[in-house]
Amino acid sequence: MSEYVIELSKYFICGLMVLYTFCCIYAFRYAKECGNRPVFVVQNILMFLIQTLCFVNLILISDDIQYLFLFAFVEVFLLAAVCLVPAIYENCNRQLLNNMCMLLGIGLMMISRLDYARAIRQYVIVLVSLIFSLLIPFFFSKVRFLKKMTWLYAAAGILLLSLVLIMGEVTHGSRISVEIADLTFQPSEFVKILFVFFLAGALWEETSFLRVAVTAVLAGIHVIVLVLSTDLGGALIFFIAYVLVVFVATRNYLYLLAGILGGSAAAVAAYQLFSHVRIRVLAWQDPWSYIDNQGYQITQSLFAVGSGSWFGMGLLKGNPTVIPYVSADFIFSSICEELGVIFGICLILVCVSCFITIMQTALCIYDRFYQMIVFGLGAMYIFQIFLTVGGGIKFIPLTGVTLPFISYGGSSVMSTMIMFFIIQGIYIRLQQEGVKHSGKT
Numbered sequence: 001m002s003e004y005v006i007e008l009s010k011y012f013i014c015g016l017m018v019l020y021t022f023c024c025i026y027a028f029r030y031a032k033e034c035g036n037r038p039v040f041v042v043q044n045i046l047m048f049l050i051q052t053l054c055f056v057n058l059i060l061i062s063d064d065i066q067y068l069f070l071f072a073f074v075e076v077f078l079l080a081a082v083c084l085v086p087a088i089y090e091n092c093n094r095q096l097l098n099n100m101c102m103l104l105g106i107g108l109m110m111i112s113r114l115d116y117a118r119a120i121r122q123y124v125i126v127l128v129s130l131i132f133s134l135l136i137p138f139f140f141s142k143v144r145f146l147k148k149m150t151w152l153y154a155a156a157g158i159l160l161l162s163l164v165l166i167m168g169e170v171t172h173g174s175r176i177s178v179e180i181a182d183l184t185f186q187p188s189e190f191v192k193i194l195f196v197f198f199l200a201g202a203l204w205e206e207t208s209f210l211r212v213a214v215t216a217v218l219a220g221i222h223v224i225v226l227v228l229s230t231d232l233g234g235a236l237i238f239f240i241a242y243v244l245v246v247f248v249a250t251r252n253y254l255y256l257l258a259g260i261l262g263g264s265a266a267a268v269a270a271y272q273l274f275s276h277v278r279i280r281v282l283a284w285q286d287p288w289s290y291i292d293n294q295g296y297q298i299t300q301s302l303f304a305v306g307s308g309s310w311f312g313m314g315l316l317k318g319n320p321t322v323i324p325y326v327s328a329d330f331i332f333s334s335i336c337e338e339l340g341v342i343f344g345i346c347l348i349l350v351c352v353s354c355f356i357t358i359m360q361t362a363l364c365i366y367d368r369f370y371q372m373i374v375f376g377l378g379a380m381y382i383f384q385i386f387l388t389v390g391g392g393i394k395f396i397p398l399t400g401v402t403l404p405f406i407s408y409g410g411s412s413v414m415s416t417m418i419m420f421f422i423i424q425g426i427y428i429r430l431q432q433e434g435v436k437h438s439g440k441t
Contacts, residue, residue, distance in 0.1 A: 006057055014339070017347070047105060070119060078104070091427075096427075132418075140425030150197075157198065191222070192415060200372035200373045219239075243263070247259070277397075280398045302333075304323060312336070313337060384404055404416040
């Protein structure tokens, strides 16, 4: 009997994910509204059904009762999130909240399957992150001095990145993390938020050439420090965020063109200066010729995606652990292998749904400072997804960045949750102040 349940459940999991994705598309008709809608309740039901089927598979196949405790934690956590946030903040964006919970649930479930010990740590970090993030919308409803701290954001960001450069631990050839009291965290994940606040504060009121130039110098220092730390993926995310925010603030296509040309020149320079960049480009161009060394990661990732086919091999039926750093850098490939390419495509569409929701929120805001914050955070979020998924499927060279909410990494999941709750805070404030497309505050 269990064999039939296991075999049929993978089709039901894909079907439920497809339905959830359609709900995301349908929910855009309520983009200008807040509050509860039947479609959001349906999303919640589908989310819990997917989690239930996935953990039933893990328990039946592994015959390991420990998965039952992990399942209970995930269900309680998701239930608390989808109930507490609307209860505390009536005007929250339910589409963004539900998608965040769906992505977190998938990530926690897959990490549980890949590495039980890491899953426990990730669960604790996710719980702490939610408790902290619940305070952020309240903070945004009370604080009015954020626009006055522009240069402090820049100074704090540069200082934190510089401390990592000097004192940080070397991880896979890069200085990206520090350890304090047995806790390892990656400051650049949190500096991303400060960086966006700095850009918004510098450009919301004045967009003269001198102001853009000063902003470029300080933004360039952020990027250079990241490059010196050989955190090139992070440097690229910071650079793209700067170019896009400047373009939105100024509406000047020359700045966009200059950013594209400057980024292209920087990419060529990085290729010449860093051996690991040349290795990644080589592995991207022809991984099959170097399958035993430089191309091993990407070829194993492609094997995983290909072997999963449309509906996946089933949880614990694949072999994603042969991919080095699978829970951090290649979790999307493991999802495609065991849950199917259809599930993977829907996962990307859910992420795109988050991005569109964020951009819709930005369009509703008439305060330029908060508008650019929302836009900048959204741009960072979707570009990081592009880098992770694109690298895993050989669309672009590998960058080593995590998939937000899904990959293993405490700093990544905490900073992304903070970003989403900052957007929620701005959205809630927008609703409370009654800002509509047809008028201003």
